[in-house]
Amino acid sequence: MIRRHLPVLITLAVFIVGYMICLAQFPSFASTRVIGNLLTDNAFLGIVAVGMTFVILSGGIDLSVGSVIAFTGVFLAVTIEKYGLNPYLAFILVLGIAGLFGAGMGFLIHTFQIPAFIVTLAGMFLARGLCFVLTTDSIPINAPAYGQITDIAFRLPGGGRVTFIAMVMLLTFAVGIVLAHFTRFGANVYALGGNRTSAELMGVPVRKTTIRIYMLSSFLAALAGIVFSFYTSAGYSLAATGVELDTIAAVVIGGTLLTGGYGTIIGTLVGVLIQGLIQTYITFEGTLSSWWTKIAIGALLFAFIVLQRGLSAASLRTR
Amino acid sequence: MRRQASDRLLFCLKRDQRRVRKRMSASGSDASKASEDEMPVSTEQPQLLEIRGLTKGFPGVQALDHVDFTLHEGEIHGLLGENGAGKSTLIKVLTGVFKRDAGTIRLDGQDIEARDPADALSLGIGTVYQEVNLLPNLSVAENLFIGRQPHRFGLVRTGEMRRRSQELLAGYGLDIDVANPLSAYSVAVQQIVAIARAVDLSAKVLILDEPTASLDAQEVETLFRILRDLKSRGIGIVFVTHFLDQVYAVCDRITVLRNGRLVGSRPIAELPRIELVSMMLGRELAAEALHRNQRKAVTGEPLVAFKDYGKRRLLEPFDLAVRPGEVVGLAGLLGSGRTETAKLVFGIERADSGQAFVDGKPVRIATPRDAARLRFGFTPEDRKTEGIVAELSVRENIILALQAQRGWLRLIPRRRQEEIADRFIKLLDIRTPDAEKPIGLLSGGNQQKALLARWLATEPRFLILDEPTRGIDVGAHAEIIRLIERLCEDGLALLVISSELEEIASYSDRVVVLRDRRHVRELSGSDVSANTIMTTIAGH
Ligand SMILES: Nc1ncnc2c1ncn2[C@@H]1O[C@H](COP(=O)(O)OP(=O)(O)OP(=O)(O)O)[C@@H](O)[C@H]1O
Ligand SMILES: [Mg+2]
Numbered sequence: 001m002i003r004r005h006l007p008v009l010i011t012l013a014v015f016i017v018g019y020m021i022c023l024a025q026f027p028s029f030a031s032t033r034v035i036g037n038l039l040t041d042n043a044f045l046g047i048v049a050v051g052m053t054f055v056i057l058s059g060g061i062d063l064s065v066g067s068v069i070a071f072t073g074v075f076l077a078v079t080i081e082k083y084g085l086n087p088y089l090a091f092i093l094v095l096g097i098a099g100l101f102g103a104g105m106g107f108l109i110h111t112f113q114i115p116a117f118i119v120t121l122a123g124m125f126l127a128r129g130l131c132f133v134l135t136t137d138s139i140p141i142n143a144p145a146y147g148q149i150t151d152i153a154f155r156l157p158g159g160g161r162v163t164f165i166a167m168v169m170l171l172t173f174a175v176g177i178v179l180a181h182f183t184r185f186g187a188n189v190y191a192l193g194g195n196r197t198s199a200e201l202m203g204v205p206v207r208k209t210t211i212r213i214y215m216l217s218s219f220l221a222a223l224a225g226i227v228f229s230f231y232t233s234a235g236y237s238l239a240a241t242g243v244e245l246d247t248i249a250a251v252v253i254g255g256t257l258l259t260g261g262y263g264t265i266i267g268t269l270v271g272v273l274i275q276g277l278i279q280t281y282i283t284f285e286g287t288l289s290s291w292w293t294k295i296a297i298g299a300l301l302f303a304f305i306v307l308q309r310g311l312s313a314a315s316l317r318t319r
Numbered sequence: 320m321r322r323q324a325s326d327r328l329l330f331c332l333k334r335d336q337r338r339v340r341k342r343m344s345a346s347g348s349d350a351s352k353a354s355e356d357e358m359p360v361s362t363e364q365p366q367l368l369e370i371r372g373l374t375k376g377f378p379g380v381q382a383l384d385h386v387d388f389t390l391h392e393g394e395i396h397g398l399l400g401e402n403g404a405g406k407s408t409l410i411k412v413l414t415g416v417f418k419r420d421a422g423t424i425r426l427d428g429q430d431i432e433a434r435d436p437a438d439a440l441s442l443g444i445g446t447v448y449q450e451v452n453l454l455p456n457l458s459v460a461e462n463l464f465i466g467r468q469p470h471r472f473g474l475v476r477t478g479e480m481r482r483r484s485q486e487l488l489a490g491y492g493l494d495i496d497v498a499n500p501l502s503a504y505s506v507a508v509q510q511i512v513a514i515a516r517a518v519d520l521s522a523k524v525l526i527l528d529e530p531t532a533s534l535d536a537q538e539v540e541t542l543f544r545i546l547r548d549l550k551s552r553g554i555g556i557v558f559v560t561h562f563l564d565q566v567y568a569v570c571d572r573i574t575v576l577r578n579g580r581l582v583g584s585r586p587i588a589e590l591p592r593i594e595l596v597s598m599m600l601g602r603e604l605a606a607e608a609l610h611r612n613q614r615k616a617v618t619g620e621p622l623v624a625f626k627d628y629g630k631r632r633l634l635e636p637f638d639l640a641v642r643p644g645e646v647v648g649l650a651g652l653l654g655s656g657r658t659e660t661a662k663l664v665f666g667i668e669r670a671d672s673g674q675a676f677v678d679g680k681p682v683r684i685a686t687p688r689d690a691a692r693l694r695f696g697f698t699p700e701d702r703k704t705e706g707i708v709a710e711l712s713v714r715e716n717i718i719l720a721l722q723a724q725r726g727w728l729r730l731i732p733r734r735r736q737e738e739i740a741d742r743f744i745k746l747l748d749i750r751t752p753d754a755e756k757p758i759g760l761l762s763g764g765n766q767q768k769a770l771l772a773r774w775l776a777t778e779p780r781f782l783i784l785d786e787p788t789r790g791i792d793v794g795a796h797a798e799i800i801r802l803i804e805r806l807c808e809d810g811l812a813l814l815v816i817s818s819e820l821e822e823i824a825s826y827s828d829r830v831v832v833l834r835d836r837r838h839v840r841e842l843s844g845s846d847v848s849a850n851t852i853m854t855t856i857a858g859h
Contacts, residue, residue: 182474187461194454201416201452202516203437203466261456 006311007255008267014253014300015274022277026284032160034280039166042276044069044224044231045246046169046269049254050176051220052247053268057180058213059193059260060116064105065221066243067127068098070236072225074131077139077235087145095222101127102218106211120214124244131237138236141229150230165227172220176265189213193260249301250275257308274300364391366428367555368413368524373422375405375412377760379752382408384579385422390524390555395546397570397587398559400599401792402764403750404576406559407449410526414439414446426523437466445521447513449528449559449763449790455502460484462501463516487515492541506533506700507653518545525549526557529763531565532789533700535653535818543569561764561792562819563592577601600794619643620679622812623695623781625664628673634659636672637838639831641781641812646803648827649816650852656836657816658700661783664814665697666690691724696779698770700786700816706770709759713751714740716758717772724777743772747802748795764790771799781812788822800826820849832856 023029048065055062075094079085085093101123109119152164180186188209191199200206229235248258254271256263278296282288368390375383382405390396398406412419415433424431426442433439439446453462460481461468468475469483484497491511501509510533518525525546531539546556546569560566566573567587575582575598582598621640629636634656641647649657662668664675666684675684677693684690690697699706707716717740722731731739740754747768751761758766767790774782787803788796803826807813817823823830829843832855840855 178474182477184466184468184470184475187457187465187468187475190457190461191454191465194456195452198452198454201436201446201448202454202462203435203440205437205466261454 005264007262007308008264008270010307011253011255011267011270011274011304015270015277018274018277018281022281022284026281029280029284032156032158034160036156036160036162036166038273038276038280039169040161040163040231041279042272043163043165043169044228044240045243045250045275046272047172047224047227048217048221048243048247049250049268049272050172050265051217052244053176053251053254053256053263053265054180054189054213055116055217056248056251056256056258057193057260057263058189058210059196060109060210060213061120061248062105062123062214062217062221063117063120063244064101064123064127065217065224065247066240066245067124067131068101068218068221069225069228069240069243070238071127071131072098072222073229073232073235073239074134074139074237075235076226076229077141078134080141080143081139087143091226094226095219098218098222098225099215102215102221103211105218106214109214110207110210116214128237134237135235136237138234140234142233146230146233150233165230168223168227172223173265173269180265185209185212190261193257193262195261246275246297249297253297253300253304255304255308258305364393366390367392367394367426369423369425369428370409370413371423371425373409373412373424374420375408375417376420379756381579383412383419386576386579386581387584388574388581389584390557391572392553392555393550394571395550395556395558395569397566397573398557398576399566399573399595400576400582401750401794402768402790403578403762404599404792405579406576407528407762408579409576410446410448410528410557410559414444414526440466440520443522444524444526445517445519446526447510447517447528447530453501453509453513453516456500458498459488459495459501459504459512460497462512463487463497463519467520487519488512490545491515491538505654507535507538510534511538514542518549521549521554524555524557528559529561529790530558531560531562533653533786537652539565561790561796563595563793566595567592575599596793599792621676622678623664624676624679626674626676628663628670628675630659630663630668630671633668633836634663635837637831639664639814639838641814643780643810643812644807645829646807646813646815646827648823648830648847649814649833650818650820650823650830651833651856653818654836655833655856656838657833658785659836660831660833660838661697661699661785661814661816664690665695665783667697691720691777694777694780696720696774696777696782698774698782698784698787700789707758707766710757712755713744713749713758713761713769714754716769717743717754717776720773721776739776740772743769743776747772748798764792764795767791768795768799775802775806779811781814782806783814783816785816786818787815788817788819820852824849824852834858 019029028034048069052062052065072094076090079090080087105119105123108114109116149164153161154167155161180189188204191202191204192206192209196206228240232239250271251268252258252271253274254263254267254269256267275297279293282290282292366389370386370388373383373386386405386409388409398409400406408417411417413424413433415435415438431442433442436446457465463484464480469479470476481497488495488497493508493511495504495508501512510530514527514530517527531542534542549556558570570587572584572586573590573595574584577599619642622643624640626638627636628639637660639647649660651657659668663670666686666689669685675682682693684693687697708719714736718731718736721739725731737754743749744751744754749768749772750765758769761769771787788799791799800822803813803815815823815827824847827847829841830847830852831838832840832842832852834856842851842855
């Protein structure tokens, strides 16, 4: 039992130790304000990471999410600001478009047996290219709905706020956990990651599941894009570059095996929070360049991958 | 006494042969021709599955060539043939893994064409494919119920699923924690889980492609009991196996394929064993193929010796010595520590007590590399996950261990590689169009042979064979036993694990019997017989 959850427990331990270190150095880390901000600042990353966890669990990868986030922002900015579309309608529209986009990628991956890496790389260029077709400028979004939504927040004692977007992230995680661990779809995702051929021979609907996984990932990337646009109140073609890699890092640090089949959604949440923690620490520290975030994440990632190799070798030995 | 087992085998064969000769002279036809005469199809039970003219080709091989096959309700039908005959292909075409080139399949009088295995399942055809295919990362319960988990409001009812899994497996005498991932259990348990799943899913037809390969005698008995029960409920069962004893124990009828063609279909009751074998091989199996040359008792210094060798929680410390030219057999039920012994000896598991000696000198075997450097060889039992590299060619798979031993910088010249590969393809009769075919596309038994070739190519001094004849057809079976004996004459020391007691008794000089992860007794001389092994295993 413990053994099965070891990767998550280690991730959790890393987070707690990290938090303690931060706390020792900067007592204000205990304040609800910092915690609230940690959630808000990483909301969009958390939402994409849920989708990415499903993709990686199934043995795939989705490199297009960063571009989809940017596309979503640009699409919203253009349709709302230039064409005066109702923001809520724009949200629904963009979520639908992204869902179709993901489904298309899933379809290609399954039908032509092309590695997900290649299909989603193409998807990444495509979505990014579409941003530039729509606009090359950064367009601010001033719709009143945006102001209203960003004002929604749950106040914590001590001055902290759990903002609407933080709540969206937490809700996404909750839904993700239910989906992964308590539905047939979730079991099918793990099955694909365990062994695709076996899954097929056992009658797992491989095609349907693959399409749904990438659909989910793109859908959540668009949701993250919406959240990101609340956060920045703008749409910009070059936004969210490299987010796909941050996301993959969060998922792996969260204890999901890159080769698929093993991992949890809750681990991903902790993985995201660890990244946020490092970021916050570096902001507090003040003197360190923000590139140190990347270096710290790189080191952690490396440590986790080595750890996972070790664990899986150990579990094979004691079979 | 030592020859008891093989003699008995020989006697049976001769007896059968006499009968056949009598029949042949009466009918004036030879054995293989007789088999091609279609026997009248039994009409007591309605037809369930009717395959006509089924054809399937792969690049370079005609795997099925106008094959007919009929399965009746409540019938256990053995599908037999040599390695590469097309048995698994027939099953995979039937269940929608492969698309057929031509032919019709009717189930209950309806034309069917399964698009994929899920489709076949929904038609009521449950299958255990040859490569026990389950999902190691999912729990046992999920493996049993994937795709049909009990659920409410879209949510899987995990508790209910576990309870039902527990009940299902109890019917197979298996009491395990179904919440654990499948990979926590042995190949045998996994195989039972696969069978339980397929049985539970087969409303009309159950297909088992070599399901008994890693089961022990008791588990096979349980399986047969369940098959008979299914049969009485009118389910049709297709059973592929290379164990002729099992064919005679449960089958009502057999169909034999050879090189993708139908040889014939017969009720088992009127088919002598020797005739069945010649139907499969297309020739008579030379009687001496199963005859063991008697060897003098081997004396001299042991080549390898292990003193107090063991690992906590895995295997109790044991002593073991093997001399050059000697075959030591390891017998015992599954999970008794046979494979664990092999893994310790070969360094796959690291011993935490005792000492190993080679040529009387203490050595350290902490990893398989250490073992390979001492010129040990090991063919694992679980060939799918521990053995072959499916994407590499037959040639590359055969030279893999030899190349690794030389180091990757000293590449074996291509010409030499081809020579080695060709030699073993011929020696072990590996059925493949050429040495460059990816090994994953070979039939299961032929993959097993290639794996054996891999270690033989390294010319080891000490070779560990874990179930060397599993999944291998009768013809090649005899070849491999002959090979084991020849290797011995060349001074190789052999440690052989096998569940087939007759077989192990026939070629072993000594047999170590294991029980509950302990070496309980060593049999030698006249004690080496299937009977003594059996009673020792049972603990009387
Ligand atoms: N996917 C594939 N691609 C190409 N050739 C294949 C493929 N699957 C099987 N074959 C070939 O078809 C032939 C029949 O193979 P099949 O697996 O049906 O044999 P089998 O009777 O099940 O043998 P065994 O007893 O060894 O399991 C073999 O020559 C094999 O190499
Ligand atoms: Mg086969």
